[in-house]
Amino acid sequence: MLDLILNLDYQPLWITLQVATYTTILLIILGTPLALWLAKITGAKKAVLEAVVALPLVLPPTVLGFYLLVTMGPDGPVGQLWASMGFSPLTFSMTGLVIGSFLYSLPFAIQPLMHGFELMGKRPIEASASLGASKWDQFFSITLPLTRRHYLVGATLAFAHTVGEFGVILMLGGNIPGVTQVVSIAIYDHVEALEYSQAHILSAIMLVMSLLVLSIVYGVNRRLEVKVG
Numbered sequence: 001m002l003d004l005i006l007n008l009d010y011q012p013l014w015i016t017l018q019v020a021t022y023t024t025i026l027l028i029i030l031g032t033p034l035a036l037w038l039a040k041i042t043g044a045k046k047a048v049l050e051a052v053v054a055l056p057l058v059l060p061p062t063v064l065g066f067y068l069l070v071t072m073g074p075d076g077p078v079g080q081l082w083a084s085m086g087f088s089p090l091t092f093s094m095t096g097l098v099i100g101s102f103l104y105s106l107p108f109a110i111q112p113l114m115h116g117f118e119l120m121g122k123r124p125i126e127a128s129a130s131l132g133a134s135k136w137d138q139f140f141s142i143t144l145p146l147t148r149r150h151y152l153v154g155a156t157l158a159f160a161h162t163v164g165e166f167g168v169i170l171m172l173g174g175n176i177p178g179v180t181q182v183v184s185i186a187i188y189d190h191v192e193a194l195e196y197s198q199a200h201i202l203s204a205i206m207l208v209m210s211l212l213v214l215s216i217v218y219g220v221n222r223r224l225e226v227k228v229g
Helices: 002-007 011-040 044-058 061-072 077-084 094-104 106-120 123-130 135-146 148-163 167-173 183-192 196-228
Strands: none
Touching: 011 044, 011 094, 011 106, 011 148, 011 183, 011 196, 044 106, 061 077, 061 094, 061 167, 094 106, 094 148, 094 167, 106 135, 106 148, 123 135, 135 148, 148 196, 167 183, 183 196
């Protein structure tokens, strides 16, 4: 058993962590202005935009993956534009995986952030503006501290959701060992080959990692609640 653990190919785990990390960073950076904007608008337009952002929650991953494959493929509009700029193809690449994961995990980051911005309201920003604070100062001195719990939840959910992806990554990135093969696909391959011991090890690692991440988040969240209270 020890030999099996030591000789197991852990590259899918490393690729998974890379994709999840890059995706989470992009979601926090690019998702912040989107969530701020969605928190400010009202009416029917907000309902439609919220539905678009939340679409990955109900859309089958293979459907989203298929349309991303068609759009980002060599013959697709995005793929052709990307190639015209001299870049490598998006499909079956790390870049393509991150873009697909970004869109698929978008609601898991946007919804907690938007909720935090709505709870904060306009008064703290308006008060700081009256005192001459710049936009950047308002964000880092007021918005970010007041919504840190929501950032923590959004980042954790986005990371955890990306780690568990299967359908979108399989459609967009395929199953190329050392390039696009993530843990979820590697586990499936081991099960399909009746290699249950290898599947057990990878599954156990993911289970322990997920429990650890959630425990840290709930612990930090509880401490923040006590401080606020």
